[in-house]
Amino acid sequence: MATALADGGDPTNTMMMRNKQVLAKDYITGNPKQTDMYLSVTTIKPYLEVDSNNDVSVLVKNLYLSCDPYMRGVKFNTTKVQDRLFNSFAPDSPIIGYGVAKVLDSHHPEFRKGDLVWGVTKWEEYSLITDSMTDSLFKIKDADVPLSYYTGILGMPGMTSYAGFYQVASPNKGEFVFISSAFGAVGQLVGQFAKLMGCYVVGSAGSKQKVELLKNQFGFDEAFNYKEEHDFDAALKRYFPQGIDIYFDNVGGKMLEAALVNMRLHGRIVVAGMISQYDVDPEHEKGVKNLLSLIYKRIRMEGFTVYDYYHLYPKFLDTVLPYIRQGKITYVEDIAEGLESGPVALEGIFAGRNAGKQVILIARD
Amino acid sequence: MATALADGGDPTNTMMMRNKQVLAKDYITGNPKQTDMYLSVTTIKPYLEVDSNNDVSVLVKNLYLSCDPYMRGVKFNTTKVQDRLFNSFAPDSPIIGYGVAKVLDSHHPEFRKGDLVWGVTKWEEYSLITDSMTDSLFKIKDADVPLSYYTGILGMPGMTSYAGFYQVASPNKGEFVFISSAFGAVGQLVGQFAKLMGCYVVGSAGSKQKVELLKNQFGFDEAFNYKEEHDFDAALKRYFPQGIDIYFDNVGGKMLEAALVNMRLHGRIVVAGMISQYDVDPEHEKGVKNLLSLIYKRIRMEGFTVYDYYHLYPKFLDTVLPYIRQGKITYVEDIAEGLESGPVALEGIFAGRNAGKQVILIARD
Numbered sequence: 001m002a003t004a005l006a007d008g009g010d011p012t013n014t015m016m017m018r019n020k021q022v023l024a025k026d027y028i029t030g031n032p033k034q035t036d037m038y039l040s041v042t043t044i045k046p047y048l049e050v051d052s053n054n055d056v057s058v059l060v061k062n063l064y065l066s067c068d069p070y071m072r073g074v075k076f077n078t079t080k081v082q083d084r085l086f087n088s089f090a091p092d093s094p095i096i097g098y099g100v101a102k103v104l105d106s107h108h109p110e111f112r113k114g115d116l117v118w119g120v121t122k123w124e125e126y127s128l129i130t131d132s133m134t135d136s137l138f139k140i141k142d143a144d145v146p147l148s149y150y151t152g153i154l155g156m157p158g159m160t161s162y163a164g165f166y167q168v169a170s171p172n173k174g175e176f177v178f179i180s181s182a183f184g185a186v187g188q189l190v191g192q193f194a195k196l197m198g199c200y201v202v203g204s205a206g207s208k209q210k211v212e213l214l215k216n217q218f219g220f221d222e223a224f225n226y227k228e229e230h231d232f233d234a235a236l237k238r239y240f241p242q243g244i245d246i247y248f249d250n251v252g253g254k255m256l257e258a259a260l261v262n263m264r265l266h267g268r269i270v271v272a273g274m275i276s277q278y279d280v281d282p283e284h285e286k287g288v289k290n291l292l293s294l295i296y297k298r299i300r301m302e303g304f305t306v307y308d309y310y311h312l313y314p315k316f317l318d319t320v321l322p323y324i325r326q327g328k329i330t331y332v333e334d335i336a337e338g339l340e341s342g343p344v345a346l347e348g349i350f351a352g353r354n355a356g357k358q359v360i361l362i363a364r365d
Numbered sequence: 366m367a368t369a370l371a372d373g374g375d376p377t378n379t380m381m382m383r384n385k386q387v388l389a390k391d392y393i394t395g396n397p398k399q400t401d402m403y404l405s406v407t408t409i410k411p412y413l414e415v416d417s418n419n420d421v422s423v424l425v426k427n428l429y430l431s432c433d434p435y436m437r438g439v440k441f442n443t444t445k446v447q448d449r450l451f452n453s454f455a456p457d458s459p460i461i462g463y464g465v466a467k468v469l470d471s472h473h474p475e476f477r478k479g480d481l482v483w484g485v486t487k488w489e490e491y492s493l494i495t496d497s498m499t500d501s502l503f504k505i506k507d508a509d510v511p512l513s514y515y516t517g518i519l520g521m522p523g524m525t526s527y528a529g530f531y532q533v534a535s536p537n538k539g540e541f542v543f544i545s546s547a548f549g550a551v552g553q554l555v556g557q558f559a560k561l562m563g564c565y566v567v568g569s570a571g572s573k574q575k576v577e578l579l580k581n582q583f584g585f586d587e588a589f590n591y592k593e594e595h596d597f598d599a600a601l602k603r604y605f606p607q608g609i610d611i612y613f614d615n616v617g618g619k620m621l622e623a624a625l626v627n628m629r630l631h632g633r634i635v636v637a638g639m640i641s642q643y644d645v646d647p648e649h650e651k652g653v654k655n656l657l658s659l660i661y662k663r664i665r666m667e668g669f670t671v672y673d674y675y676h677l678y679p680k681f682l683d684t685v686l687p688y689i690r691q692g693k694i695t696y697v698e699d700i701a702e703g704l705e706s707g708p709v710a711l712e713g714i715f716a717g718r719n720a721g722k723q724v725i726l727i728a729r730d
Contacts, residue, residue: 273660285655286654287622287653292617295636298673300665302659308663
């Protein structure tokens with residue numbers, strides 16, 4: 001796919017590669033639409049400049065790019081948002097996101113030409129990863145599984161599920177686990193980790209189809225469509241007559257309020273996300289009731305982000321790779337082909353058009 | 366004080382002791398008033414009956430009784446309240462509460478005649494402690510400090526402060542600590558523990574006088590009167606320009622909401638109480654905003670009750686007794702004399718009439 005272009009000018013630039021890109025038109029608010037992005041072609045040198053002091057640059061060829069739910073703008077520009085290492089959208093800049101890539105050239109001591117890596121890259125054919133951005137690159141050592149898995153089950157979403165469940169939730173065999181937004185990439189995995197540990201697992205999701213898949217394909221004990229429930233408290237009491245030990249919260253708001261009164265003694269609420277709150281105008285925020293349950297039930301409620309847990313990545317692989325090889329975990333991908341398909345694919349995950357983890361194939365090697 | 370009464374009837378009951386009591390007229394809602402209680406005199410045998418199977422009864426002479434803020438009724442009868450081992454008020458029953466006592470007779474393997482104990486007892490001269498209630502008795506081994514301290518700094522409130530600060534808050538030297546309702550028995554101690562660890566400590570309280578005492582007598586770095594603050598967020602930003610590492614929450618509601626946005630990365634919120642919420646009709650509960658901060662700041666928010674930490678009591682004494690003996694902790698008591706003064710004293714702590722930990726002296730030995 002790399003096209004060498006003759007460059008008759010600057011003698012240090014004798015060869016350049018074509019570099020197709022997907023760029024953002026501007027900062028965005030809320031969910032991205034395909035019309036918020038555009039395609040362009042530029043060129044990039046096929047090698048790094050001569051090493052300078054402390055230079056850790058890595059030049060990569062992108063193979064797979066990932067569409068993830070965090071790739072959106074907040075509706076209300078608030079200084080409260082501090083959980084991101086980077087913003088996906090900036091005016092006339094390539095979209096930034098997770099991906100799988102092959103190293104073409106490297107000044108970084110940990111990466112060599114030919115290495116496969118995953119981490120934070122850009123929506124283009126070739127990317128120059130510099131400075132602290134290289135901290136978010138991980139070398140891929142196990143390539144006997146599909147490389148695209150490193151955008152999902154073996155990448156950031158997988159690591160999020162692992163850290164949230166095994167580290168934050170402190171789970172025990174036989175416990176009662178509730179997961180909201182359970183059909184998301186993280187929720188699906190948390191539910192399966194919990195089942196593998198011998199927990200009783202119930203998930204909530206937003207459609208009849210997702211509920212059926214959670215039960216029949218992902219092995220959840222029960223699942224329900226929150227849109228069909230008028231009283232979340234009653235719904236949780238129906239599925240957890242003995243109460244909830246672990247609530248893996250992806251939504252916040254009313255569901256959190258209902259979960260709080262249904263927690264068991266010494267329950268744990270893992271706050272992974274609060275979808276219901278991201279676009280709420282702070283002026284109209286409702287507030288969460290029932291926090292007195294924190295005392296009555298001695299509950300630990302803990303927010304986390306995956307960035308604090310990447311030191312556990314090798315341990316994570318030791319747990320999850322065998323599950324994948326032994327077919328103990330269900331993982332479904334939806335692979336769109338070509339960088340051009342990126343904008344539609346990204347818009348699609350917010351409309352629920354994807355049938356599995358949305359990945360964009362850029363190059364096979 | 367014990368008065369032996371001749372009993373001419375039953376030969377097994379030849380001697381009885383007079384037993385003055387303070388009883389509740391009924392269950393109560395909200396803060397107790399002296400008119401909710403009455404005095405009465407009954408009799409009690411000065412020894413235990415012959416041992417029966419598994420009998421662990423302990424007969425004690427009460428020396429000091431404790432008035433604590435938890436000794437009240439909830440206004441709205443809700444099934445949510447499960448944090449208590451006992452209710453202080455029941456119709457025509459002696460008030461139940463913490464106290465210091467001397468063992469007169471015992472079938473319990475851990476207690477012998479003459480032992481000094483502290484724990485859950487009743488508002489009367491002599492109490493028969495039976496069954497699981499004996500689980501809440503602790504033998505007093507160190508009597509070189511005032512015995513009354515075992516109702517406060519060396520008893521339940523002290524243990525609550527210790528567990529909440531050292532165990533739940535996971536404190537580190539130099540951290541920024543905020544304590545609401547800081548002039549309460551627990552708040553005062555938490556603040557002093559935090560100072561002894563080298564933390565920066567700010568407390569909120571409800572009067573100018575309390576604020577001055579926190580700063581001048583209890584060694585807090587700063588304190589403020591929350592009744593004079595219209596904007597808790599602004600107040601916290603004034604005292605914690607760099608943010609809060611540990612919020613020891615005794616009040617909940619609006620102060621918790623403001624603390625949440627002022628927490629630092631990896632902050633901890635210890636939920637010890639939510640005074641502002643206890644009497645709120647669930648129909649009119651407002652809900653707490655800013656919970657998104659839990660994720661953005663990776664905050665751990667944890668409710669606890671002292672009952673889960675009594676196994677650490679010996680460790681607690683090892684920490685606190687030296688502090689007391691070396692004069693490193695300020696502790697103020699307000700001792701009322703005689704069981705008759707109990708109802709007024711208990712009413713008084715809810716009106717702020719006490720000048721220190723409210724104790725009732727029943728007998729000196």
